[in-house]
Amino acid sequence: MLGKFTSVNYVYGKEGTALASSALSDINLTIDDHVFLALVGETGSGKSTLVQHLNGLLLPTSGTVQVSHYLLKTEKKKKYYIDLDKEQGKHPKRKQFKVKDLRKFAGLVFQFPEYQLFEETVLKDVMFGPLNFGMEEKKAEAIAKAALKLVGIGESYYSRSPFELSGGEKRRVAIAGIIALEPKVLVLDEPTAGLDPKGEKEMMELFDKIYQSGKSIILVSHNMDLVLKYAHEVCVMNKGKLLKVSSPLEIFQDEEFLSSTAIEPPLVFKTALELKKAGLDLNLDNIKDIPSLAEEIRKAKKND
Amino acid sequence: MTSITLGKFSLKNTCIHRLDPRLKVLGMLMFLVIIFLSYGVTRQNYLMYGFFFVILLILMIISRTSFLQVFKSLKALWFMMLLLLVINALTVKSGEVWFYIYQLDIHYEAILRWGYIVIRLILMIMTTTLLTSTTKPMELTFALEWLLTPLKYIKVPVHIIAMTLSLALRFIPTLAEEADRIMRAQASRGIDFREGKFKEKFKAVISLIIPLFVSSLLRSGELADALEARGYDPLGKRTKYRKHKWNYKTTLGLLIIAIFLTGIILLAVYQFDFIGMIMGLMK
Ligand SMILES: Nc1ncnc2c1ncn2[C@@H]1O[C@H](COP(=O)(O)OP(=O)(O)O)[C@@H](O)[C@H]1O
Ligand SMILES: [Mg+2]
Numbered sequence: 412m413l414g415k416f417t418s419v420n421y422v423y424g425k426e427g428t429a430l431a432s433s434a435l436s437d438i439n440l441t442i443d444d445h446v447f448l449a450l451v452g453e454t455g456s457g458k459s460t461l462v463q464h465l466n467g468l469l470l471p472t473s474g475t476v477q478v479s480h481y482l483l484k485t486e487k488k489k490k491y492y493i494d495l496d497k498e499q500g501k502h503p504k505r506k507q508f509k510v511k512d513l514r515k516f517a518g519l520v521f522q523f524p525e526y527q528l529f530e531e532t533v534l535k536d537v538m539f540g541p542l543n544f545g546m547e548e549k550k551a552e553a554i555a556k557a558a559l560k561l562v563g564i565g566e567s568y569y570s571r572s573p574f575e576l577s578g579g580e581k582r583r584v585a586i587a588g589i590i591a592l593e594p595k596v597l598v599l600d601e602p603t604a605g606l607d608p609k610g611e612k613e614m615m616e617l618f619d620k621i622y623q624s625g626k627s628i629i630l631v632s633h634n635m636d637l638v639l640k641y642a643h644e645v646c647v648m649n650k651g652k653l654l655k656v657s658s659p660l661e662i663f664q665d666e667e668f669l670s671s672t673a674i675e676p677p678l679v680f681k682t683a684l685e686l687k688k689a690g691l692d693l694n695l696d697n698i699k700d701i702p703s704l705a706e707e708i709r710k711a712k713k714n715d
Numbered sequence: 716m717t718s719i720t721l722g723k724f725s726l727k728n729t730c731i732h733r734l735d736p737r738l739k740v741l742g743m744l745m746f747l748v749i750i751f752l753s754y755g756v757t758r759q760n761y762l763m764y765g766f767f768f769v770i771l772l773i774l775m776i777i778s779r780t781s782f783l784q785v786f787k788s789l790k791a792l793w794f795m796m797l798l799l800l801v802i803n804a805l806t807v808k809s810g811e812v813w814f815y816i817y818q819l820d821i822h823y824e825a826i827l828r829w830g831y832i833v834i835r836l837i838l839m840i841m842t843t844t845l846l847t848s849t850t851k852p853m854e855l856t857f858a859l860e861w862l863l864t865p866l867k868y869i870k871v872p873v874h875i876i877a878m879t880l881s882l883a884l885r886f887i888p889t890l891a892e893e894a895d896r897i898m899r900a901q902a903s904r905g906i907d908f909r910e911g912k913f914k915e916k917f918k919a920v921i922s923l924i925i926p927l928f929v930s931s932l933l934r935s936g937e938l939a940d941a942l943e944a945r946g947y948d949p950l951g952k953r954t955k956y957r958k959h960k961w962n963y964k965t966t967l968g969l970l971i972i973a974i975f976l977t978g979i980i981l982l983a984v985y986q987f988d989f990i991g992m993i994m995g996l997m998k
Contacts, residue, residue: 468899511905519903526893527900529925539922543905574929588904 413596413627414442414465419474421460426472434460436651438474442629447622449638449659450631452648453673458631459522461648462598465629466517467492467510479595481513515544518594522601522631524585528573533564533584536573540592551591558591559584561617579610586614596627603634615641636677639663640699647672660695679704729849731778735959736854737861738968739846745972746771746842749979750835755986757827762990763982764834771841780848788840796833803829852884857959875949882938890931897926 419438424430434457442448450458463469464476467483475484482493494508521527530536537555542548559569562583568576573584586602599618603611611634619641622628632638638645639659647654647662649672655662662668663676664684676684683698692711698704731739746767754763775782807825814821850858860877867873898908901922908919981987 463899466903468902511907514903514905521896521900521903524900526926526930527897527904527922529922529929540904592904 412441413444413446413479414440415475415477416440416461416464416471417475417477419464419471419476421457421464421469422472423460434651435471438653440646440653440656442627443644445622445625445627447619447628447641447643448630449642449645450629450648451633451635451638451645451674452654455650456648457651458648459600460651462519462600462629462631465596465598466519467513468519478513478517481508481516511544515592516594517596517598518589518592519598520586520589520600520602522604524589524602525578525581527588528581528585531572532570533559533573533576534569536584537587537591540588544592554591554593555587558587561590561620562587563613563617579606582606583610583614590621594626596629597621598629600631601633602630603632603637611637635663635675636679636700639677639680647674664695683707727779727849729778731774731845732849734849735961735965735968736850736858737959738965738972739850740855740858740862741969742972743842743846745976747839749976749983750838750842752980752983753986754983755988759986759988759990760831761834763979764838767838768834768841771838771845774845775841778845778849780845784848785837785840785844788844789837792836796836799832800829852887853881853957856881856884857955857957872949874953878949878953886931886934889934890927893930894923894927897923897930 416438419435420433421435422431422433424432438461450461452458460469464471464483465478467478467481470476470483470485470490472485475482477483477495480495482491482495484491484493492508492510492513493506497506497508528536530539534552534555537558538548538551541551541554546554556566556569564580564583564587568580568584573581576584582602582605586599589597597618602618603614606614615637618628618630622641628641630637630642642659644656645659645662646656654672655668662674663680669676679701680695680698683693683695683704686708687693687695691708692714693707694710697707750764750767754760803825804819804821807822807828808820810822810824812820813823813826847855856877859880860873863871863873863876901919902908904922906919906922907915908923911919982989
């Protein structure tokens with residue numbers, strides 16, 4: 412098990428004041444090991460709030476969040492960071508973990524991460540994270556270069572200022588900054604919003620590659636095409652509540668559920684559904700994008 | 716972090732909140748002046764300060780301003796007050812000696828002078844807290860613009876200044892939000908804003924300040940473009956969304972302030988020994 416939310420509530424602002432607003436209510440969720448999980452829902456439904464619990468930036472107002480062996484909770488306004496592996500220790504202090512360890516375990520890429528760049532050069536900015544986690548300069552540089560290569564930023568960019576890059580390039584550099592932490596889970600909050608289609612595709616392919624290499628991906632997205640193609644599990648949120656957790660296939664087929672939310676299935680999937688209704692024997696499981704739909708149609712035709 | 720707003724305007728609706736902001740600003744200026752006047756001998760000064768304190772306290776109670784805010788501001792100044800106390804004790808050597816600490820003579824005068832400073836500070840903080848917690852930032856800029864109107868005649872671009880000011884005020888919460896966001900983003904990259912050695916703290920602050928600067932510069936550029944795109948002319952004549960009518964109540968308020976101020980200033984100028992007079996009468 413990678414993570415577990417148990418009756419999690421989160422309230423922004425001081426409780427009991429006029430400014431308090433509930434962003435998460437009664438979230439129960441179990442996240443398996445090695446997942447590609449998508450988190451969808453309207454803006455303001457609490458997706459960003461939820462993912463910030465995964466690396467301990469936010470602690471649940473009530474309930475518990477467990478990520479790997481790290482347990483987060485608040486009791487009587489006191490924050491607890493409990494290391495479950497050290498449960499044997501009698502002294503409560505001994506059971507605590509350093510929140511930095513969790514930050515490294517779950518790398519979080521914020522919405523619009525390009526606003527967090529600040530170093531003189533692109534390379535230094537990507538090295539910033541690894542250095543903060545106590546890595547040696549040499550090793551950090553090697554890792555940073557590898558991460559930049561992954562996101563498609565060439566060597567000619569290394570010594571340029573991050574501020575003179577285009578929006579898309581900045582985004583890549585910022586994502587490289589988190590990939591360089593080598594987290595076990597990569598949490599991405601709308602990483603492709605505002606990128607051009609080509610950039611979006613490249614980014615998603617990169618995340619898929621990272622997933623294939625054995626890590627977990629948790630992705631917040633509004634793009635259902637991407638959800639269909641890459642995610643294995645989808646969490647649907649609405650107004651701070653978790654409405655449904657299941658496979659993309661199930662969610663996009665569940666017309667009753669879809670009509671109660673603002674989720675629109677991808678065009679490819681709708682087409683496939685219509686074709687199936689019209690009598691074509693398609694295996695919806697295999698339909699991820701246009702090429703796979705074409706392949707399925709070809710197969711169905713052959714079987715006729 | 717997002718709780719940073721200018722002076723913490725509190726959402727209440729008392730008669731002080733509804734008062735014309737121009738009157739409130741004038742009233743505050745008046746208090747700031749009379750707090751720093753001297754009214755003759757020491758006991759008379761303290762009496763006057765006590766009187767001002769009571770007035771401000773009553774105003775705070777009417778406007779339901781919490782005294783806690785004043786206390787918090789004072790708490791931030793405790794080191795300065797302590798330093799002033801030490802300096803006074805060491806340097807003021809006139810008048811009677813009160814007591815000795817080892818060889819050091821502490822005079823009454825030193826403590827009294829320190830008392831002045833502290834009381835003035837308290838009164839000042841009370842006054843400004845009262846103003847900022849009962850007046851919206853926008854109303855404050857309006858009042859300032861109104862007060863600065865005479866400067867228009869010597870070609871000072873008052874409404875441009877006011878516009879700049881209100882834009883700046885408008886962006887304080889936005890910036891605070893942005894700072895909060897950036898701090899969390901950098902925390903995800905292993906920065907610890909709470910603990911750490913000096914060098915780490917320094918790095919943490921840099922990683923916050925630079926992105927904040929960059930984004931606010933970008934934002935202000937965009938804002939300027941947006942204003943221009945909508946035909947904003949800085950020299951054009953402006954109208955107000957919320958109008959503040961100058962009615963008889965305002966005039967009355969102004970009169971009260973004027974009379975009060977004149978009275979207090981007369982007291983200060985003539986240093987009229989009214990305590991002595993009252994005591995004389997009682998005999
Ligand atoms: N820093 C904050 N302070 C107060 N309220 C917030 C803050 N961040 C988000 N919220 C509120 O919490 C709710 C959920 O927001 P968020 O998690 O950002 O949603 P999403 O990412 O799904 O768009 C929204 O109603 C939003 O207004
Ligand atoms: Mg969001």
